[in-house]
Amino acid sequence: MQSENEGYLLKALKAFLPEETVKSCSRFGNGHINDTYLVTCTEGAPRYILQRINQDVFQNIDALNHNVERVTEFLHDKITAQGGDPNRETVVLIPTKDGRKHYFDEQGECWRLTLYIEDSVCYDQVEKPEDFYQSGKAFGQFQGMLADFPADELVETIPDFHDTPKRFQALMRAVETDRMGYVSAVRDELDFVRRREADTHAAMDMLKRGELPLRVTHNDTKLNNIMFDEKDGRVLCVVDLDTIMPGLSIFDFGDSIRFGANTGAEDEQDLSKVSLSLELFEYYVRGFLDGCGGSLTKAELQMLPMGAKLMTLECGIRFLTDYLEGSVYFKTAYPEHNLVRARSQFALVADMERKWDEMQKIVEKYVPEL
Numbered sequence: 250m251q252s253e254n255e256g257y258l259l260k261a262l263k264a265f266l267p268e269e270t271v272k273s274c275s276r277f278g279n280g281h282i283n284d285t286y287l288v289t290c291t292e293g294a295p296r297y298i299l300q301r302i303n304q305d306v307f308q309n310i311d312a313l314n315h316n317v318e319r320v321t322e323f324l325h326d327k328i329t330a331q332g333g334d335p336n337r338e339t340v341v342l343i344p345t346k347d348g349r350k351h352y353f354d355e356q357g358e359c360w361r362l363t364l365y366i367e368d369s370v371c372y373d374q375v376e377k378p379e380d381f382y383q384s385g386k387a388f389g390q391f392q393g394m395l396a397d398f399p400a401d402e403l404v405e406t407i408p409d410f411h412d413t414p415k416r417f418q419a420l421m422r423a424v425e426t427d428r429m430g431y432v433s434a435v436r437d438e439l440d441f442v443r444r445r446e447a448d449t450h451a452a453m454d455m456l457k458r459g460e461l462p463l464r465v466t467h468n469d470t471k472l473n474n475i476m477f478d479e480k481d482g483r484v485l486c487v488v489d490l491d492t493i494m495p496g497l498s499i500f501d502f503g504d505s506i507r508f509g510a511n512t513g514a515e516d517e518q519d520l521s522k523v524s525l526s527l528e529l530f531e532y533y534v535r536g537f538l539d540g541c542g543g544s545l546t547k548a549e550l551q552m553l554p555m556g557a558k559l560m561t562l563e564c565g566i567r568f569l570t571d572y573l574e575g576s577v578y579f580k581t582a583y584p585e586h587n588l589v590r591a592r593s594q595f596a597l598v599a600d601m602e603r604k605w606d607e608m609q610k611i612v613e614k615y616v617p618e619l
């Protein structure tokens with residue numbers, strides 16, 4: 250087998266597959282957290298995705314595996330019952346030779362192997378607006394399919410993951426510590442965040458007051474976590490289930506807008522390229538509402554634009570915090586990467602604020618009773 254780190258990867262693969270069938274294993278995709286590889290086997294065998302799960306981020310690994318196993322089994326059964334093809338429409342975990350869904354090596358590293366979905370593509374940026382409609386529909390349907398999943402069986406694997414006020418506090422602690430000595434260079438960014446402290450409470454306060462329901466959510470609904478059929482452009486499958494937890498529907502909606510309706514990249518350096526595409530926002534609103542099929546409450550619908558703003562602000566806060574702490578959380582390609590990411594998120598927040606009325610009008614157009 251050929252690979253960049255042969256012995257190490259092969260050892261993990263051997264837990265799942267006969268050694269002689271593995272041909273190559275190479276880095277795949279561009280996630281910020283786990284290590285992901287595409288595994289090619291001898292003629293006739295399917296290809297696989299091998300992942301080493303980042304246990305610095307996912308400290309409760311057993312809970313994470315439990316969540317992923319339960320949800321994939323549930324979706325597999327549901328898709329089968331609806332006459333779909335579970336091997337293409339959900340993530341399929343390949344068991345180890347001794348029948349487990351995850352493998353722990355001698356160093357305690359946790360590995361999983363899943364079926365690679367052939368003839369599929371995923372996008373880092375929207376190519377056709379219609380794709381964004383499809384992705385909204387997919388995440389809406391994903392919520393719909395899990396609506397009767399017993400949410401109390403899921404563990405909150407990263408506590409307070411989208412608790413924006415707590416993310417704000419974490420940033421303030423990083424400022425206090427100033428581990429790298431960068432604080433004086435990011436005064437403008439910090440002012441930007443501080444001026445929006447009240448906003449960070451918008452959703453969590455409503456949750457506490459019982460005005461927004463807790464649901465099963467994906468929590469990382471970026472466009473590149475959706476696989477499309479290469480041939481007919483249809484949405485196939487929602488992937489990256491690591492952060493499935495109880496959460497708010499507006500967070501799933503909002504993270505999609507943050508990533509997919511940005512006219513620039515998440516790490517765009519030229520901030521003049523960063524803006525909210527109202528056209529894409531509208532496509533996604535339509536898709537998400539079609540996918541959810543009337544299951545959202547009035548309060549959830551009213552809060553959709555706020556979900557988009559909150560997720561963008563929060564993500565910027567997280568990037569900035571990580572920058573101040575020495576980029577220990579998100580994978581980076583160069584030293585300023587997290588700062589660049591934070592700036593582009595804040596530029597997007599500012600543009601959403603400029604377009605706030607239009608965002609609300611778009612939601613009202615599809616939900617006239619609001």
Ligand code: GN1
Pocket residue numbers: 279280281282283306468469489492515564
């Ligand atoms: C991380 O690894 P990836 O790209 O799927 C992060 C998300 C962020 C995202 C920003 C567990 O996701 O929360 O929104 O980067 N995942 C975790 O691109 O922290």
Ligand code: MG
Pocket residue numbers: 280281469473474489
């Ligand atoms: Mg991902």
